[in-house]
Amino acid sequence: xxxxxxxxxxxxxxxxxxxxxxxxxxxxxxxxxxxxxxxxxxxxxxxxxxxxxxxxxxxxxxxxxxxxxxxxxxxxxxxxxxxxxxxxxxxxxxxxxxxxxxxxxxxxxxxxxxxxxxxxxxxxxxxxxxxxxxxxxxxxxxxxxxxxxxxxxxxxxxxxxxxxxxxxxxxxxxxxxxxxxxxxxxxxxxxxxxxxxxxxxxxxxxxxxxxxxxxxxxxxxxxxx
Ligand SMILES: [Zn+2]
Numbered sequence: 349x350x351x352x353x354x355x356x357x358x359x360x361x362x363x364x365x366x367x368x369x370x371x372x373x374x375x376x377x378x379x380x381x382x383x384x385x386x387x388x389x390x391x392x393x394x395x396x397x398x399x400x401x402x403x404x405x406x407x408x409x410x411x412x413x414x415x416x417x418x419x420x421x422x423x424x425x426x427x428x429x430x431x432x433x434x435x436x437x438x439x440x441x442x443x444x445x446x447x448x449x450x451x452x453x454x455x456x457x458x459x460x461x462x463x464x465x466x467x468x469x470x471x472x473x474x475x476x477x478x479x480x481x482x483x484x485x486x487x488x489x490x491x492x493x494x495x496x497x498x499x500x501x502x503x504x505x506x507x508x509x510x511x512x513x514x515x516x517x518x519x520x521x522x523x524x525x526x527x528x529x530x531x532x533x534x535x536x537x538x539x540x541x542x543x544x545x546x547x548x549x550x551x552x553x554x555x556x557x558x559x560x561x562x563x564x565x566x567x568x569x570x571x572x573x
Contacts, residue, residue, distance in 0.1 A: 353399055354392060359383065365391045367399065373406040375399070408570065418459035424449055425570055426470070428521025464515070471495050471515040479511060479529050481539055488533040499571070502528045502563065505535035520563065527559035550554040 357377045365383060368376045368518040377388055380514060392399070423430040426445070433449045435456065443462045444450045472495050479493055488537050491509040498504075505511050511532045517525055538545040549556050 354388075357388065367392060367395050369399070369402045369406060371406065373403060375403070404573065418451070418456060418463075424463065424504070425519035427518065428524070467518055468495055468515040471518040474518060475513045475525070475529070478526065479533065482526070482529055482552075483533055486530075486533065488536050490533070490536050502567075503532045505532045505539070507539065509536060511536070516570050520566075522561050524559050527553060527556055527563070530556070 353376055355374045357379060359379055359381050362378060362380050364380070365388060366378045368378065370376065377392065379388055410524045411528065418433060420433065420435050422433045423560070424433060425431075431445070431448045435449060435453045436450050437453050439450055439452060441450075442452050442455045443466055445466065449463075451459060451462065472493075475495070476493050479490070482488070483490060490505075490511050492511075494510055494512045496512050496514050497516075498512070499516070501514065502511045502517050506559060513528065513532070517528060530549060534548045535551075538548060546556075553559070
């Protein structure tokens with residue numbers, strides 16, 4: 349008898365049965381040694397609503413997030429929009445962007461490096477420009493901007509006045525980029541997340557809560573590996 353949805357059962361010296369859905373959608377059951385198939389099946393059945401919901405979420409995430417499959421038609425984020433990748437042989441540049449990404453087929457094995465390089469360049473250009481613009485507009489000063497490869501934070505600010513942004517920020521909509529910029533600029537004056545800090549952020553961006561929530565909710569879409 350087949351058990352619905354299960355890819356693997358791992359038996360070990362544990363006391364209870366657990367159901368796990370991995371980020372890639374693989375369904376794993378962990379069970380105590382000698383647990384019967386029937387018991388496992390009943391357990392999985394009792395969790396079927398949760399399982400359906402979770403697998404659905406994984407599928408949706410896989411559909412929109414850039415995976416490492418650099419194939420014709422794969423979608424990649426830039427400023428909150430997704431653009432398809434085309435593999436071409438007749439272009440002089442290794443890589444270009446014209447409302448879509450164009451990569452020379454001969455450099456397919458270097459896709460990840462080429463993409464990252466482009467994202468970093470774009471991040472440097474766009475983030476520097478906008479940070480200078482807002483600093484001047486609202487009277488902030490900072491020493492320099494660094495583009496990092498941070499995976500879990502969009503930006504940070506050092507006590508010595510340099511502002512760091514991860515290049516991944518260039519994948520999200522400008523509205524959210526501006527929130528991160530203002531957030532870090534305010535940190536040049538108030539290093540903590542006190543009430544005073546949030547009041548100052550709100551003064552410049554009255555709807556900052558909405559943007560902040562958006563990043564929290566959608567941040568996981570913009571992973572690049
Ligand atoms: Zn902060």
